[in-house]
Amino acid sequence: MAKNKKGEGFHSAAGLIRYFDSEDDKALKINPWFVVAMCIFISALVLVLGAVFPAS
Helix, strand or coil, rough: CCCCCHHHHHCCCCCCCCHCCCCCCCCCCCCHHHHHHHHHHHHHHHHHHHHHHHCC
């Protein structure tokens, strides 16, 4: 039987936790609702352009 390694996941995830915990004050901050609105807008634009200029 394979021996289970206990605690290995915590050590490998510790670097990621430390990386994501440190926020840079100079980083670009985007409101999540802006991202959602842009996705909806681009989706609607693609649908409209697909109806105006149909594929051959």
